[in-house]
Amino acid sequence: MPQDPTLYPLANACLNALSAVLLVIGILFIRRGNEAAHKKMMVSAFLCSVVFLCSYLYYHISFEILVSYAGPAWGRTPYLILLGSHTVLAAIVPVLAIIVIRAGFKDSREFHRRWAKRLFPMWMYVSITGVSIYFILYVLTDSATIALSSQYG
Numbered sequence: 651m652p653q654d655p656t657l658y659p660l661a662n663a664c665l666n667a668l669s670a671v672l673l674v675i676g677i678l679f680i681r682r683g684n685e686a687a688h689k690k691m692m693v694s695a696f697l698c699s700v701v702f703l704c705s706y707l708y709y710h711i712s713f714e715i716l717v718s719y720a721g722p723a724w725g726r727t728p729y730l731i732l733l734g735s736h737t738v739l740a741a742i743v744p745v746l747a748i749i750v751i752r753a754g755f756k757d758s759r760e761f762h763r764r765w766a767k768r769l770f771p772m773w774m775y776v777s778i779t780g781v782s783i784y785f786i787l788y789v790l791t792d793s794a795t796i797a798l799s800s801q802y803g
Contacts, residue, residue: 658709659717659794663784665702669695670777677770689754695773696747702780703744715798721791729786736779743773 676691709715719729746769753762787793 655709655713655715656798658705658713659784659788662702662706662709663781663788665698665705666777666780666784669698669702670774670781672698673770673774673777692751692754696751699744699747699773699777717787717794717797719787719791720793720796721786725786725791729783732779732786733783736776736783739772740776740780743769743776747773 672691672695676688676695679685679691680688719726721729746765750762750765750769753765
């Protein structure tokens, strides 16, 4: 694994973005009746999320970097609401994804459809807010620069 801590946040944001794209493509495939392509896209989206989670955990365990919001005061509360909702749903989505994907493979179509309709917006929200959090901390504010300079300065 790369030992440069600055590589992980962007890679993780890209994995979240790719997961969102694959989810949308998967939905488009099933709406067109292409079940085989739908399965491939949804499993690929799930695998992207798994790779993201492994990378995210490796980054935080290995480098022990805590990036706190350091943007304008008016943005702190909206950021914390975004982060809180993202975190709660990020804990729920993988469990539901496993259940829904498993139901799809077991041909439990009604269960799969019913729960997939609930899971899709949550999974999209987690993926998109993950990218948004990256942009807030690493692009739009000095949050990451401050955190990295205090630990690696």
